[in-house]
Amino acid sequence: MGCTAQVWLEARMDADGNMRLKADSDSEITKGFCSCLIWVLDGAEPEEVLNLKTEDLGAWSVVGLQGRSNSRVNTWHNVLIGMQKRTKDLVAEREGKPPGEPFPSLVITADGIHAKGSYAEAARFLLPDELKIQELVNVLREKRIGVVAHFYMDPEVQGVLTAAQKHWPHIHISDSLVMADTAVKMANAGCQYITVLGVDFMAENVRAILDQAGFSEVGVYRMSSERIGCSLADAASNPAYMDYIEAASMASPSLHVVYINTSLETKANAHELVPTITCTSSNVVQTILQAFAQVPGLNVWYGPDTYMGTNIVELFQQMAVMTDDEIAEIHPEHNQDTIRSLLPRMHYYQDGTCMVHHLFGHEVVEKIKEMYCDAFLTAHFEVPGEMFSLTMEAKKRGMGVVGSTQNMLDFITDRVQEALDRNVNDHLQFILGTESGMVTSIVAAVRGLLRSGRVKVNVEIVFPVSSDSVTRTSSGSSNGLSSGEVGNFMEVPIIPGVATGEGCSIHGGCASCPYMKMNSLNSLLKVCHHLPEQKHDLLAYEAARLNLQTRHGKLIADVGCEPILHMRHFQATKSLPEKLIYQILHPCGNGKSTAFS
Template identity: 70%
Template sequence: MSSEQIGCSLADAASSSAYTHFLKAASRSSPSLHVIYINTSLETKARTHELVPTITCTSSNVVATILQAFSQIPDLNVWYGPDSYMGANIADLFKRMTIMSDEEIAEIHSDHNRETISSLLPRLHYYQNGNCIVHDMFGHEVVKKIKEEYCDAFLTAHFEVPGEMFSLSMEAKTRGMGVVGSTQNILDFIKNHLKQALDRNVDDHLQFVLGTESGMITSIVAAIRKLFDSYESSKECASIEVEIVLPVSPDAVSKTSVDDSHNFCSSVITDLEQITIVPGVVSGEGCSIHGGCASCPYMKMNSLGSLLNVCQQLPDEDNILSVYRASRLNAKTSHGKLVAEVGCEPILHMRHFQATKRLPDKLVYQVIHGNGRESS
């Protein structure tokens, strides 16, 4: 809906010549699998899939995808991108797994143990020059603030945050005071600790440091309210408070903007302009209306004002809105295939994995024999 070009720092990184160079190195290391974050363009997915067999991932399934790939394909090299923070954090997680017990590792993936995790580390590669500009806000100053002011709080970190924040939450996790992973992992962690507090029914104050973008606050608040409502209806509750701390750059929040077009009286306008807004959506993750990225300046370009501008053109008698109309990708890849066809295949591979917990036979064949020949 924006008149300006809406982009994404991760998608831009994956479309760069440096990323192509990264994958050309991968194509020379057989067998290789490219695991690409879902927040990339269809053109990128098509281009990379023709270079190296590719499967998409989300922050929720990236660890399971990589561990299953190593388990399913002997001597595999995995190349992850374009999110450098997530890649570094996954590598850090696997290194920490080498000192876990086999039983603890089996809870993460049943086919792995300390020996297999140690053996896969040299064959895990990640892109070094891509990052989400929103998660980039969780840098050294934020970590310093958390250590000084929130040392007794529960710590959470998304796979996309910089390594210092991730390591801090990993250390807290070993004490039972933290979680690392996807937005769903973080939400489940908060809900489980609140359930435990409600079951104890003793006055308590739960403090969670939210190491991810601010848009997740909306879904956390909704889940907390639902839990409180369910317990209050069944028995008398103790006084339990939940505090969500978002120690990020001020860029993660914004002031409301009200102008005369809203026809509010001056006193109401003054009140509204004092409100601090933490942008958010209902639930989930990723760049969609269903969740995530609410602090991203690119996503903010899809504003209410832009929507109103489009609506004011209706009915579209002069075909003014044609510029906004979605169109099919009829472009061809370097191998002469439709971008839409090739680019969707890595997504379908991920859907197969989500349904079966195994890489599809077609993808395994592509990894072992190359994309030029397909299984019958």
């Protein structure tokens, strides 16, 4: 995988315990690259094969790879890693070590899916109940209700919504930023109510953005009468976070870059202390680099996700040793000198984590290195540094992506489309480094591509979990599953995502957010059926307007939306708005930005 041409690799161990390697390719250039590796490693001791690092190949590139495309260099690196994986397997076999327990996975084909391993026992999303679909579509259409939902929902709910989309266009599943934007489009199209399947800050954002867009009469409803929290948003609501922002206000000029996954109250209170712009996992790097480019001597204070902050700093440290041309490809206004100069002025909060992405720790990373080093890696920007570094290394070889949920989905579908375009049978394996609910959108997108292909391409989505994090199926369950075989749901083996988060382990995780799983299909139907006649029964479900005020007497809803609008300006123009630049350069003596004096 990851090679532009087709490459075949054979590895065995001879009687003396040395590695014997063969390789072939349908590309003459690639065959030549493989021959170089064979020349160096065929007949070598296993340790020699395993100790060769991909960076060692950099010296060879001076001789043989100058002027060659990155895809050719990636082929060389990927074949080496394939050799090392097979070497590890043969060494373990020689030493009589039992093979490692693989991570659970789903294999997606044009005909259906096949479950490998145990992780949960709900596969209803594959063939959702037609009566439930019709019931939902009828009530949404009758009452003009739009649905915005996050990728991390329970797969069963996503399955019903995905099927219902074909009959009612005002259903949208996305990451958190797009949810509010889509709600505005739904209101423009005549929706009277918006239901939000996510956590509370997402419903809060939808409510505030609709008000800003002039749709205050459109109702917004959450999916629970109880609080639907978020560990990351909670971290930013801690007084320690405001202490961090207070410290930032003492340094001038300063910009606070706050993750979108925080409450409006956090955004508003911070913005009155330090000029603030929101960011997402897909645009945070460009936002920060653009800010440093536009404001000389700027201090950037990122929060609240500690892992993301750590990963941003590591990325900038990697950029500091790149060539100016390589840096310019990432951001055209930066070079080696500017990147090195900004590092001391890049700050991040030290005590904020997402409870799901925290689980992609050391145990998971070591197992990926051991058993999946030749697979495609995808990782959310919120994962711990070890997983981030591993995936960034894979990215250099064309084998990985780090970013938002949408970035990950795009990477998977792009690789699948490339495999179909090659017009050869193939098996692609992807490590999913984010919340397991993401699998529903992946299955839908990949199945759509595979049905249009003329060749047999299989796509395996691997879920990194520890052995303590699985739910076993019943003894009568089958190990195989295709969409045509689903009859009795009790007999369906698995899909990833333990219901309500039960069965999770701190040793590697089940990558399932218990807060997101509070968004049930029953709650959605209850809210829809009660509208509008029984609205009084839904008071606890309503996303109320924030009438609270900041410490300087401004409405939190108004002040908290401004950092979001600053980000929208950046996304549209690739530059920070003049208003924000003015706030950065002209702070007031009492700590609040000029715009709110």
